[in-house]
Amino acid sequence: MTPLASHRSLRCLARRTLALGAAAFLATAALPAASQSAAWPAKPVRLVVGFAPGGGTDVMARALAQSLSEAMGQTFIVDNKPGVSGTLSASEVSRAAPDGYTFLVAPTSVETVNPLLFKSNLVPTRDLAPVMGIGRMQMYLVARPTLDAKDVKQLLALAKSQPGKLNYASSGPGTPPHLAGELFKQSTGTFITHVPYRGSAPALQDVMASQADFVFDPGIAFPHIKAGKVKLLAVASDRKSPFFPDAPTYADLGIKNASLDIWFGVWAPNKVPAEITERLSREITKALAAPALKERFNSLGAEPVALETAPFRKLLADEGGTLSALIKDRKIVAD
Template identity: 50%
Template sequence: MNAHRSPLFTRRTLLRATAAAGLLAAGSGQAQDAWPARPIRFVVGFPAGGTTDIMARVVGLPLQKALGQPIVVDNRPGASGNIAASETIRAAADGHTFMVAPISVQTANPSLFKPALNPARDLQPVGSLGYAQLYLVARKSLPANSSTQLVALAKAAPGKLSYGSGGPGTQMHLVGELFKQQAGIDVVHVPYKGAAPALQDVLAGQIDYFFDPAAGLQHIREGRARLLAVSGTRRSPFFPDVPTLTEAGVPGVELGNWFGLFAPARTPPAIVQRMAAEVAKTLQLPEVRQRFAELGVEAIAQDGASFARTIADETAVLTPLIRARGIAVD
């Protein structure tokens, strides 16, 4: 009898161990092939060399050692990350395709683009990678040493000051409009094709200020531009002496720039959980944290559920802002 029952017992034991290791398809009762079975693709909706791209590569290197498969970065720039989102949504939900993106793809793009994607339905957050505050940076010759003085200047001359952004619908633009709304000022928006040219015109004195996504940190440290305040709920660890906008008297400008990892919606939960756990470990590595800091990004690992709440909170701010300010992307 023991000899007859032994194979069944062995099979059940193996299945339990397989499920515990996260290798069962959710709800199917059938064992999947070991994951990952081939190279993993990180789809990035921005050009090579940008913050999102660099973060994907920095995280990917230790991840591929942990997972035993190469991580391949696939740059699909355009439409503020929507092209990459579409590519990820169309991919097989087998744990071999993920998207690395700022959360504006989830929070703002559905309200900005027509026809809109539905990332809340078609993508699932795996976890956050990091957070970058936006820096209110003014031209050096602007007669304002604080955001309070900047607001006073703007109120004294409505429509005369200008601010730049990396383009319509970017986080720089949205935070700039949120600042205008909360401060009650009239300032002209000047869109650029990216943060770099906006920064250059601030340095050259062609525009008055912009919300810098850490592109100009070195210029700030060298005194070529003036840092007046930071967005977010707390001070920047990179500039701890600089107040938040809330501290400076303009409450509600608490959006920064979260970056995260996303998977197609039907990716098995066990795979998502395993990837989230490996990402969390990777973000604790000193070399990863240091490289992120050089980009002005704090390495912060939120799990999928926590990251989903962050996305929902920011969507609740941005959706009415976009509608109230009439912001659109052609």
Template identity: 45%
Template structure:
């Protein structure tokens, strides 16, 4: 009887240790094969570049390939749904972007709820837009832009890369806080919008810094201010919009999300390795060249950013009265 009881206690003790051992083994074994990163944008843009840089650096740390899969279309909703419907095993990552926060209010019907159906892993970078005007527009500062727009309601055309884009929403937030009336002109992407701005076909744009910084430096466009709360090292002479309009902040950001129910130990591993990459000099230098600020931090930190941005841009979308079916 004593032997049987002793054996039972040994087996019970062993069974109690299985869950912890399994988690440890899984975390150590992960990743066992290549990981795909789904990006809701075309190749060549800032989102694609960010995903490829992070994929390369994470591959070096984790010893597996990171395959970048571009799935543009539907305002990033096609890519987001594909990622969230994937098995929650850590082998499908989504490059999360402001569109995920904006679309929650912008679209009447989505097949997913991003905050409900995803798990945050880590923030990557954040970079501001820059308020630029064609040189023919007679303004040289944010106060002058506000005054001119109020004196000429509906006469300034504000270009964007499309309804609900960060470029569009940056402008709508500006209009909301200043009470100005600029006519929104959406394009199918930032490149054609910028082309028309350079040609003087439109007047104002809240463009991404990596895209238009060289045009500002060359004088082809007039930069008025950056949309972050601090100045940009890429355009250090420009003030911030918030210097003249307290409470204004608009920026693009990228991070990593995974499908709901992805094991916590895998999320922890990805978060740890991502933060290690962002702490490395190579990442700091490369992203600084793009005018980006590093985010890093815990998964919970990125989750808070997602929730805050969803609430913030929801208010702007409702103010602008923009809806996409």
């Protein structure tokens, strides 16, 4: 081989070596992102809850955390960050790294109601990604034991004969029991006075003590209904209650466009890899089917319901449209 040919061969070999080296480098550089998703979770995962320990959202999150920890061999931790009806926790999750180690567990109101009532830089539809729905609570129209009405028909007759005299208690402005009351008034064309309290428990206590006429209760009245300390007049929903199957629903009573269930779900920061959210969704769906977790949810008056991402997004859009119109029409403001 001539010196020139030999030199050309060396140059060709060098180019091939450089090309192979570059390809190997690119392949290696791509590995961490792919392997990160494949190995997830490789460390503890935070489930952020915007309410104090012991409440409904917290109990649901802790039941899920236990099931997921057992199923996935990694710790899932509930981190309570209460404030502004869950807005503070949602904001924190929106700022978290999109690496699959921080998620939000919350009622749908953090997306459908809070932006209309509280000032915040958070825009949930922009800053958070819905993962799935995990369950729902129905509300119950519960009246004081001394109220001169044995059913909703008689309640409406009283309300229409004495506009403004009847009142209903709620857990506070903008809360689901308040919004349920306003939907009821809007649908039935009645004028009933709203009396806000600092929580569902004190609102129910005053109904039991006959200091308020009725309340839209999210499930804490169950033992008092069974003990006869309050009257259950209806399920504030179009669906039958699994806990009180004989109670009439709005659909049974012909009350339209007033149904409001309290839904709960899981959100992620935007841009979490789809492989991670899809795996989490599959594991949550399995957990929600377990009898032990169903029992925990039922103890709150809730039902575990696995709602995949697409139908969960539709639920959020539909609920947001209904409640946005209601809040504007009734001029509802938070404290």
